[in-house]
Amino acid sequence: VDADDVITKEEQIFLLLKAKAKCERHLKAKVPKVHGECAVTLGVLLSPTDGFCLPEWDGIVCWPEGVPGKVVAMPCPEYIYDFNHKGHAYRRCDLNGSWELVPGNNRTWANYSECAKFLTNETREREVFDRLYLIYTVGYSISLGSLTVAVLILGYFRRLHCTRNYIHMHLFVSFMLRAVSIFVKDAVLYSGSALEEMERISEEDLKSITEAPPADKSQFVGCKVAVTFFLYFLATNYYWILVEGLYLHSLIFMAFFSEKKYLWGFTLFGWGLPAVFVTAWASVRATLADTECWDLSAGNLKWIIQVPILAAIVVNFILFINIIRVLATKLRETNAGRCDSRQQYRKLLKSTLVLMPLFGVHYIVFMAMPYTDVSGILWQVQMHYEMLFNSFQGFFVAIIYCFCNGEVQAEIKKSWSRWTLALDFKRKARSGSTTYSYGPMVSHTSITNVATRGALALHLNTRLIPGTLNGHRNLPGYVKNGSISENSMPSSGPEQYNKDEEYLNGSGLYDGDRPMVLVEEERETVM
Numbered sequence: 001v002d003a004d005d006v007i008t009k010e011e012q013i014f015l016l017l018k019a020k021a022k023c024e025r026h027l028k029a030k031v032p033k034v035h036g037e038c039a040v041t042l043g044v045l046l047s048p049t050d051g052f053c054l055p056e057w058d059g060i061v062c063w064p065e066g067v068p069g070k071v072v073a074m075p076c077p078e079y080i081y082d083f084n085h086k087g088h089a090y091r092r093c094d095l096n097g098s099w100e101l102v103p104g105n106n107r108t109w110a111n112y113s114e115c116a117k118f119l120t121n122e123t124r125e126r127e128v129f130d131r132l133y134l135i136y137t138v139g140y141s142i143s144l145g146s147l148t149v150a151v152l153i154l155g156y157f158r159r160l161h162c163t164r165n166y167i168h169m170h171l172f173v174s175f176m177l178r179a180v181s182i183f184v185k186d187a188v189l190y191s192g193s194a195l196e197e198m199e200r201i202s203e204e205d206l207k208s209i210t211e212a213p214p215a216d217k218s219q220f221v222g223c224k225v226a227v228t229f230f231l232y233f234l235a236t237n238y239y240w241i242l243v244e245g246l247y248l249h250s251l252i253f254m255a256f257f258s259e260k261k262y263l264w265g266f267t268l269f270g271w272g273l274p275a276v277f278v279t280a281w282a283s284v285r286a287t288l289a290d291t292e293c294w295d296l297s298a299g300n301l302k303w304i305i306q307v308p309i310l311a312a313i314v315v316n317f318i319l320f321i322n323i324i325r326v327l328a329t330k331l332r333e334t335n336a337g338r339c340d341s342r343q344q345y346r347k348l349l350k351s352t353l354v355l356m357p358l359f360g361v362h363y364i365v366f367m368a369m370p371y372t373d374v375s376g377i378l379w380q381v382q383m384h385y386e387m388l389f390n391s392f393q394g395f396f397v398a399i400i401y402c403f404c405n406g407e408v409q410a411e412i413k414k415s416w417s418r419w420t421l422a423l424d425f426k427r428k429a430r431s432g433s434t435t436y437s438y439g440p441m442v443s444h445t446s447i448t449n450v451a452t453r454g455a456l457a458l459h460l461n462t463r464l465i466p467g468t469l470n471g472h473r474n475l476p477g478y479v480k481n482g483s484i485s486e487n488s489m490p491s492s493g494p495e496q497y498n499k500d501e502e503y504l505n506g507s508g509l510y511d512g513d514r515p516m517v518l519v520e521e522e523r524e525t526v527m
Helices: 009-035 123-156 163-189 195-199 203-209 217-253 259-288 299-334 341-359 377-403 406-431
Strands: 071-075 088-092 442-445 523-526
Touching: 123 163, 123 377, 123 406, 163 217, 163 259, 163 377, 217 259, 217 299, 217 341, 259 299, 299 341, 341 377, 377 406
Parallel strands: none
Antiparallel strands: 071 088, 442 523
C-alpha cells in the first residue's frame, strides 16, 4: 500500500484477496517440500509425527509453521492500511503440534491487539476527520455560492464581455464543477450507511471477507462514474488555473498577442487536455484494476492523473515567480531616485498576494511531502491546510477578480443608479399625478407645496419633467381661482426672451412672467 493512499473498504478487500492468493501459492510450493508428498496444503493436518504446527492463511496473515510450545510472532501486515504496522500479531503452538484454540470455542487463538489499534482508539481520529469534513463542506459551499454570483455578474453586463473575463468565467465554472463533483461523490460513496461503516473494518470482517462470494460489480457503476467525473473536474480546475497564468504571462511578455485568437486554444487546453488523460486512466483502471469502486489510486495507476496535474502546478509556479520578478523590476525602475522604498515593497506584496490565489501557489507548500501517520501532528497540519485553502480558493478568486474589480464595481454602480432613478421617477409620478378636465369635466388637486420665486424654487431636470407649476400645466388663458400676483397681468412691453429659458427651474414660463402661487387645500376648478 502506498503511504499517500487513503484506503476505503472496497480497496481493502482487493488488497486482502491479493494477499490471500499470494499466500496460497506460497503454501502450495513450500508444504510438499518440507513434509513430503503425502501433505495436503491449505490447513489440512499432516502426519501427527511431524510435531510442527502447519502454516496456514487465517484470513488476515499468512502464518508460517510453528514450533511446539512456542509463540509465533508475525509483523502486522502492511496490506491492511489501518493496522499499526509497527506492532505484531501472535499465535501459540501447543505441545501437540496444533495451534492453540480459544477456550470454549472451536476457533484458533490469535492476538491482534497491537495491530488493531483502530478498533479501540479511534475517537481522536474521528474528531479530526469530522473537523476536516466540516471545513471543506463549508468552504466549497461558500465558494460555490460566491462563484455563481460572480458568473452571473460577468455574464449579465455586456461591457464586461472580453477575453480576460471570459477566461475568468471558465475558471469560475471549473471551481463550481469541482465543488459540485465533490458533493456528488460524497453522496454516492456514503449514501445508505454511516461513514464509520464504510471506512472501518473489524477484525472479524477481515477474516470473513475472503470467504465471501465476489460482489456484483454492476452495483458500483454509479460510484465509478462519480469518481471519474470528480477526477476530471479536479484536473480541469488545475488546468484553468494554468490557463490564467499563461494568459497573464502572454500579456506581459508578448508584444503582439491576439486575445481572441488564443481564446479557443485556451478553451481546448483547459477542458480538452484533462479529458484525454482522465479517459486514459479510466480505460486502464477498468482493464487492470476494476475494483468495486474507483475511489482510490490503485497503486501506480494514480500517476496517469497525478503527473499531468503536478506538471500544471509546477509550470504555474514558475510563471508566478517570473511575473513577480518582472513586477519587482518595474517597481524599482518606477521608484528610481525615490527614498521611500517601503511603498515599493507594499505594492509588490499586494501584487503577490493578489496573484497567489489565481496561480494556486499554496499547492506547492505540501506537494512534495508524503502523507504520514493519520495520528501524526504533521499529517493533521497538512490536511487542515489543504482542506482550508482548497475549499476556499474559489471564494478568494471570486472576491479578488470579480467583486473587487473596478470595472465590475463601476457597472454595478451605474446599473444601480439607473434603477434607483427610474424607481424614484415612477414614485414621484404616482404621488404627483392629478386628473384634469376642461369644459364639463372636474379636476381635483391637492396642493401642499409652496412654490415661490427665489430660494424655494425647485431646480428640476428640464429634460425629464415638463413645464409645470405645483402639479398644474400652465395653459393659455388659465388663471387659478384665488391666485393673486402682481405679474398675473400681461406685460405691456414686448415679449422678447430666449426660448432656452422656458424650462428654467422646471417651469414652462419665462422667469419674468412666473406667477406667485398661494397654498390652497383641495381646490375644485371648473372650466
